[in-house]
Amino acid sequence: MTFENLRVDINDRIATVFIDRPKKLNALNRATIEELHKAFASLRDDADVSIIILTGSGEKAFVAGADISEFSEYSVEQGKDLAAKGQEQVFDYIANFPKPVIAAVNGFALGGGLELAMSAHFRIASDNARLGLPETSLGVIPGYGGTQRLPQLVGKGRAMEMIMTAGMIDAQTAKDYGLVNHVTTLEELLPLAEKLANKILNNSIQAISAAIEAVNANYKDGVDGFETEINNFGKAFGTEDFKEGTQAFLNKKKPNFN
Template identity: 70%
Template sequence: MNYQNILSETENGITTITINRPSKLNALNRETIQELHNAFEEAEDSSKTKVLIITGSGEKAFVAGADISEFADFSVEEGGKLAAKGQELLFDFVANFSKPVIAAVNGFALGGGLELAMAAHFRIASDNAKMGLPEVSLGVIPGYGGTQRLPQLVGKGRAMELIMTAGMIDANQALQYGLVNHVTTPEELLEFAEKIAGKIMKNSSVAIASAIRAINANFEDGENGFEVEIEEFGNCFGTEDFKEGTQAFLEKRKADFPGK
């Protein structure tokens, strides 16, 4: 599929999706959000994709925010629809994606950019990264899941401070907060993400998909995460991956998971 605002390439089981609007610091507009949705859908359906890495083009920004010019004159109704559609198409879609999604945060990740990174299953940042949710400085709040995912990741008090001050934190502070898992140099960022992806791909993709559903259930209203874990755990016993994994363990060999 041809895209105008993103790049998508798959190699050795890893699909790397790059937001490619460097003149706009990779800001998210509606077209880019739709293209990202399409690229993730394509990766979902591809047997060649085992892990996804999402990053931004250039050295300045992962995603510097949403494209404000698109919604500066929106009404109350239009604003609500913008948030709902964006969450459905991209942010919730990524968070609940069945294959592992790693955000490789290079440079600025602000507003919708940080919200996209937080929707990924975990984050790696380059040491020049800056992160924040500055929406209140524009008279609005984060609308793509930021008020929900940031407290889950860093705690309520830190999230309140970051959102209320509209401030930014650097990569090392994000690491201290637990917002990112690792910090690397800009040159090593993608290589490091690919190294982790390689470790992930040695394991059962079916079990990983089950783990994603179980972990996410703990953060969903009306869901009992323990009950979902029990159900997903039981379901694993009916998979070919479970049979291969346990047999390989008993035979003291490396498992060759069929992904079924």
């Protein structure tokens, strides 16, 4: 896959997607959002890829926000369309992606950048990371799921404070809040992401996909997460991975999930 604003490296079932606009601190524009959708759609169908690591190029930024120059003159309808299409093509798409997505947050993750990181299934951060939703300082609000996912991750009060003050928090505070799972040095960020990815690869990606769907169901209006869990639990009994996993356990062997 060749892109103007992304770089995709695939190695041993792990795809690493780099947002690659370092001169713009990897800011999201419409072209980058479209390319992210195309990249993830391709990786979804790639049988040789089981896990995705999402990160930014360079040392300064994961994604420093949206490219403000693109939408500063937008109308009400254009603004609504910007949010709706972005959520459909990328942010909700990644949140409901059937393969695990780990965000490796290097440097600034602001506005749409933090929203992108929050759409991943979990996050790790380098110790130079700074995270925040500064939209209210621009006279707008988060439009790519920030008002929904941030409270789920850090609680309503902390989310309200971050959104209202438009301030940034450092990586350790983000870890204390539950926004990121691990903090490490910039040099060790991708190695840690790969280590976690390889731990995941020991397990059934088919089962993990069903678990992702069940966990996400809890946060959807009108959906009974327990019912989704029950259904997906039952379906697992009909899979080859279930047979492999249980037989390996009973025979005291390591399972070999394809």
